[in-house]
Amino acid sequence: MSVPSLDELDRLRVEADAARAVLEEVEARRRAAVLAAVRGGMSKRAAAAASGVTRQSIDRWRGVWRRTS
DSSP: OOOOOHHHHHHHHHHHHHHHHHHHHHHHHHHHHHHHHHHTTOOHHHHHHHHTOOHHHHHHHHTOOOOOO
């Protein structure tokens, strides 16, 4: 592999920034959908399993999770 140019490095930075922005938007939509599902009566266990997060994440998003030692 050849040494990348500054232009190539900059292009990759811009590409990574764009991907990060898309990921943040998708994560926000997932969080909103999970919270709506739980508020609508779905169990945290089912919502967590279906969305690929933990029940603790759902509690944190709801503002009710606290770390215990």
